[in-house]
Amino acid sequence: MKKRSEYLPPGPPGWPIVGNLLQLGKNPNESMWALSQKYDPLMTLSLGMKTAVVVSSSEMAKEIFKTHDKSFAGRPVLEAVTVLSHHKSSIVFAQYGDYWRKLRRIATTELFSTSRLQALQHLRRDQGLNLMSSAIFSKNFFDPNNPDSAELRNTFTESLRLAGIPNLADFYPFLRFLDPQGVSRGVTVHNKRLHKLLDVFIQDRLAARRRGVDLP
Structure with missing residues (x-):
């Protein structure tokens, strides 16, 4: 029986523990392009304890994202x-499956259908960043004159900033309980808020609705 590594495409050798992380440098996109020129348009990298x-x-991207899209529909979390x-509950991060397809159907029907988009055309024109909040809650989440809106905007922005930080726990899952950079703790605080x-x-x-007010 073949080892799992024998089914993976070629790639640069990595260092113990860190794998190829140090080879990515400050501009990972440029580093990966350079490595692909040396190895293959489809190559394997070891990112800590994760295999990528x-x-x-474009040819290989078409094979993965179009021809065999369902086989590669999962995503790292x-x-x-x-x-x-x-x-587990977000259409952005949930794994492909029955639940994700249900979320997509709801979004397609309730948010992005032709009739819904036409009905909300004036909101798209006038509200800009408030489009989604107006469509869902009939309120402007990004009203600069509303302190609650400012707090909501700042909280949401900070959650996104923390989630985008390169996190050691993503590359070394055994560090999750330590949360060495405090990312999970920070996101927890902001998400609860x-x-x-x-x-x-x-x-x-x-x-x-209970008062009978007609909302969009």
């Missing part, structure tokens, strides 16, 4: 987005 297959040609189990702020908008909308 890098695609760097960053440690930061596992906070409060967001990776975000949930609290969103709950206010949700309760206001439910109360308006």
Whole structure:
């Protein structure tokens, strides 16, 4: 029986523990392009304890993302987005399957259908960043004159910033419980605050419905 590594495409040799992380440098996209010129448009990299297959040609990208898209529909989950189990309920981070397809159907029907987009055309024109919040909650989340909106915007922005930090726990899963960079702790604080702020908008909308107010 062949070892798992024998099924993987070729790639540069890595160092113990860190793998190829040090070879990526400050500009990983440029480093990976240079490595692909030496090895192959489809190559294997070891990123800490994670194995990654890098695609760097249009032909190979078509094979993976179009011809065999369902076979490669899974996605790695960053440690930061596992906070409060967001990776299980988000259309952005949930794994491909029945639940994700259900979320996509809801988004297609309730947010992106032709009739819905036409009905909300004036919001797209006037609101800009407030489009999604207006479509879902009939409120502007990014009103500069509203302190609650400012807090919501800042909380959301900080959560995204923390989630985008290169996190050692993503490359070395055994470090998750230590959270060495405090990413998960920070995201937890901001996401709980975000949930609290969103709950206010949700309760206001439910109360308006109970009063018979017609909302978009």
